[in-house]
Amino acid sequence: MQTSRFGSLTVNEKEIIYFQRGMLGFPNLKRYLSLEAPGFPAFRWLQAVDDGEVAFLLANPFSFFAGYEVELSADNEKLLQVDRPEEVSVYVVISAKGNAASMTANLVGPVIVAHDGRRGLQVVLEGSSYSTRHPLFPIRDRLKAAGGGG
């Protein structure tokens, strides 16, 4: 397939992660590939198989946010075809409004992927006090990056 970010990719059916509900805002894009971000083990790209322009940068939230907690409901476990919450990996979607200093993570809508890599799901953490735009970097670093001296 052709992608806007990674050029041409060979799609191996066995590597496709199936998102029964798609991603919020993209309910029709149900098939994704998880790609390494070379040099950045804490990140992965979730590339839509059916739309080469759509890819989400995912991060391992536990590298950035100690104490992040996600509860997996029994219904979601069923959707992911896992028996126990330990059988999944949790990622958060990264966005940015400019340079890397502005990178934020959506802690309210994590992406959960079963360890066997077959199914994924974006869940909505109702009633959490987390932010949809949690900055990756402490304010001191962001000010420095913005040329605030120091």
Place this chain on the structure above:
Amino acid sequence: MLVLSRKKGEAVIIGGDIQIVVLSVDGDKVQLGIQAPAQINVYRKEVYEAILKENLAAARLDPVILDDFTKFFKK
């Protein structure tokens, strides 16, 4: 949009499977009880829309941001 008035204790049923009942009314706050099949998700609209908005922005993210990330850390 279908507009209905319900009093406390009254309900609406959607598609035969989904039921919404007005549990209590307290000033401008209405407490709703929602019964839906397990595979149907129910969210507060503002939470759902916030995530939707983030996804739409995130789907356009340019990988060059990771190059910037390296430079940022090397400072």
